[in-house]
Amino acid sequence: MRYAEVIIGPPGSGKSTYVMSKKAWLSHRNPYIINLDPGNCNDKEFDYSICSISPSLMYQERHNVGPNMSTKCILEEFYTRIDEFFQENIEGTDHYILLDFPGQVEFFISSDIPNSIIGYLKSNGYSVVVVNLVDLVFFSNDHSLISSYFISTLCLCLLESAQINVISKCDNWKKLGLKYSLEDIASLECLEEMEKKKKIHEEMASFVLNQGLLAYEVLDYDNPDSVLNLQVAIDKASGLFFEDDYFATEKITRISSKDDVFSRYRPE
Incomplete structure (x- = not known):
């Protein structure tokens, strides 16, 4: 088996930085x-x-x-x-x-082109994972937050591949003055409050929750644990993680818990 990542996400979310x-x-x-x-x-x-x-x-x-x-x-x-x-x-x-x-x-x-390219890779022996990068700034107000959830869920439903959703540029978390904690944004805990607000937010939140598919990893190049945990999540989705020599090949001695990753983003 060979492996491929398809990188998607709105402009400015760091896709080119990610692949480089x-x-x-x-x-x-x-x-x-x-x-x-x-x-x-x-x-x-x-x-x-x-x-x-x-x-x-x-x-x-x-x-x-x-x-x-x-x-x-x-x-x-x-x-x-x-x-x-x-x-x-x-x-x-x-x-x-x-x-x-x-x-x-x-x-x-x-x-149809994204699915056609994904299908072509699969037919040539590749396990494909879609990596959906969304800049943290898109989660800084209610409207763009619920829109980001909604679009990520649409991509999950439309693209015929495993998908890992990622909140990128998490090094900016202090500058943005987020209404919700990064942990609650990534786990969708803030959606319960969303459902109590504007009708359009309620409908979109219900759609996202009813699909039961969405969750986010975080990416912060200043936090090596987040970088490693994201790659492990991608490798689990592709199946590479389950190869016998994975830990030796990747030189991984320890994988941090999600709690360890998010501990950096909690108020002191």
Whole structure:
């Protein structure tokens, strides 16, 4: 079995930083980093960039379309060439693949391409985990918090793969003056209060809770326990964790409890 992560999440949530950190963190897994966001042409560190087909801005000017349509069309063009891409870059290797997807949520709701790419990887022997990164700032007020929960749940329902949801940039927790504790946000404990507020919040909170699927890991590069725990959660979802030599290969001697991870984010 080989393994892949599909990285999604709204713009500004740190997707590119995440995949680049993995290049060093998981160097022993021979990572292959793929940029599938044609709007991100700051891509020299990627092993492959979809901008080689066309940058989004150039496509918009050439075809007189907006950014969402250009992204959709360029990704569709990539998918028509995926056999050739796979044969030239992936086939016969032991790469751990990381795919950095565009941030437009509309793309995941309205397009078949994400599931087509996930399905292609699965058909070629890859266990795929979707990693959904959401910046902590999106949890700093009631409206954006419930919207983030709702969109994360939609992605869980629509994308045909295991999914790990992640609150990123948790090093900013003190600056943001959060209404709820990070622990309550990650575990959805604050939704009970949400259900007592505006009608729209009540309906969205009920939808999220009724699905019974959502929970979050946290990511803070200044907190090594959070980085390790997140990778272990991803590896459990993919099945890599259950390989006989996992702990020796990953050089893991101890996995912190969630309580240890969250202890850093509690008021003193």
